[in-house]
Amino acid sequence: MKKFVGYIVAVAVLLVITGCGSGNKGATSKSTDGKEETVKLGVVGSDTDVWDNVQKRLKDEGINLEYVKFTDYSQPNVALDSGDIDLNSFQHQIFLDNFNKEHGTDLVSIGNTVNAPLGIYSEKIKDVKELKDGDTISIPNDVTNGGRALLLLQTAGLIKVDPAKKQSPTVSDITENKLNLKIEELDASQTPRSLQDVAASIINSGVAVDAGYNPTKDAIFLEPVDDTSKPYVNIIVARKEDEDNETYQKIVDAYQTEDTKKVIEETSKGSSIPAWDTFGKK
Template identity: 75%
Template sequence: MKKIYSFGLAAVALLVLATGCGQKADASKENGAQGKEEVTVKLGIIGADTDVWDNVQARLKDEGINLEYVKFTEYSQPNTALASGDIDLNSFQHQFFLDNFNAEHGTDLVSIGNTVNAPLGIYSEKVKDVSEVKEGDKVAIPNDVTNGGRALNLLESAGLIKVDPAKKQAPTVSDVTENKLNIEIVELEASQTARALQDVTISVINSGMAVDAGFIPTEDAIFLEPVDEASRPYVNIIVARAEDKDNEAYQKVVTAYQNDETIKVIEETSKGSSIPAWEAFGSK
């Protein structure tokens, strides 16, 4: 009987000990849950260069936000993914591009914060100056409405063509009113404009695509878009669905981006080619 009684006490002691350990483990788990609960935010981007966003991503960790990249290759993709709910935010476009997309697709996507102004540039492997462009030379431009129109206006600024002023920011090739050199304008998907340099005399390339191709816009472009008040529609933005524009986590992403640390990385990675837009044009 004494042996049975002793065994019973030992069993009870082991049960109490095990219960105590279990309670400690559960308490530890609760304490972890009571800390900052990590929220994943899926960000749609285009291009391989994520240096600026990597800096933002690291700082967002302290806010309990896991910023996850979803990479796309064409400008037609990130807004569709955002509208369908496949991603939470995107950052690849300017306001004019977004306005045009909403109008064409009946979507309700909105800007929640400015990022950078990235001037459009003219690049070439064949000439050193736009004045060297000759009769009949080929010129590549992006084929989407907004960047195509912007490219045509840039070619006008460079003195190569004239476009119908009534078309303002959205001229098309058919709106070219003067083309003294009879240059051949080739419209390509924006991601192809840098790759086309071997086949054309000059190419109008978006800043992000140029950087991905190894160019430093302020050094390598033979003609660069001026930055002034007329640049406002071309300020790059962070975009969300309208119903999510006040989402706390998404607003933290904007705040983390519009930071002095981000400015340093922008200056380093773009070699001064991109301008922190929230300083020049406001936060949104």
Template identity: 75%
Template sequence: MKKWLKLTTAALAVLAFATGCGNQAGTKESASSESSKQEEVTVKLGLIGADTDVWDSVKDRLKEEGINLEYVQFTEYSQPNTALANGDIDLNSFQHQYFLDNFNSEHGTDLVSIGNTVNAPLGIYSEKIKDIKELKDGAKVAIPNDVTNGGRALLLLQTAGLIKVDEAAKQAPTVSDITENPKNLDITELEASQTARALQDVDASIINSGMAVDAGFIPSEDAIYLEPVDDTSRPYVNIIAARKEDENNEVYQKVVAAYQTDETAKVIDETSKGSSIPAWETFGTK
């Protein structure tokens, strides 16, 4: 009887120890799981337009690193930088470097590029003609009305041989800087988001690549004239922007790294039908 009691007591002790260890392991596992959930961070990314295909692939990869990419979509180019400067979003990706520089200059902000995304050539589109050479005297042409995209549009018209602008204006010519206009083109300035909608009312319209894609165009196929990609394109490389104090933020750098991958390059090629190029491969990561 005494031997039996000793054996039973020993068995109960072993069982209690095992149960205790199991509970501790369960507690540690639960704590680890809870810790993992707590470490997940949300990054608010400002975008223009409805097309998120490229960023969707990036978003999936970031999720594996505990980063939840949340889209905040805007309709006008004047909005995402203001939201970023105000702290309403963490990053934005919609603009080229020249646009950002001009915004900082005009608004006294200190937003910076933390990574290159794509180079998206500007295009001239029309529902009335199939070739830029068919543009008649006095034709109506719509261009974006902001300084950077408007200047870029005028330089594109110059590259196409339609006008000449004052060299002193450099990257930011305005309509008043036009020195030669042999076809007497009637150039109308519109909000960038309206240039695609204006196609029925004008003979040609210069439309930003993202807006053109949203309107159902394939820039490399549908534009009657497309901006060439060369060394002069660098100011127009699209970027990911952040506040200056967040320039080296580890999480934001992971967002950049997740974007600048071969997987993203494939999606860019597929979704743009070859109209946009991965800028980090041509112009560097930043």
């Protein structure tokens, strides 16, 4: 009986010690139950350096980001709307507005991230003035980035588009094309690969960096950043019902910091500009 009582006491002590240890192990979370909350974040491409930096601060909030990587722009909003992911971060407001309109969805921006100017790149010429009659230029084939690309060609003095189309012109809306430039529309992820076959290509900043280009040095013409840039600010997106989700707002706050600015500057090679100071938090 003495041995049995001793055994019971020993087990009780062990349970107390184990319980204390478990409480300390969960101390990384500030949630009431001591558990870490995982949020699935959809991104396009392989570069997560900026988000890795944000992740470090979120750990103190008890939040873990789980990256879900996509290869093109057609997938992350579908995954978000279906509930396969919780947030995504890859698009600007015009792209989101167009997606919602086409698919009858109600996805919303909950925070600004960066402005990433579009660029014209070439392996054959050093200046847009060197383009010749009949040359081919590749552009992204989605409606919003395609329209943005045509506006960039207009800014560069190469074409003119119908002003009535505002920020969403298509190739059929080109009203002046003195060099008879041929516009080849490709998936945005394929535009860098087309450089061997075309005179020039318009490439999204993130895609360009993933392909090994430095936009501020390698682009032969870069989109200006001014008051007209706001619709092209990249955003963090959630479902409408999660717009005020406390955890997601903590993620926005953790992103919009001075530390994040430094990482953006380093990883984008100066081509992406932190947007929350210039255009507001949301």
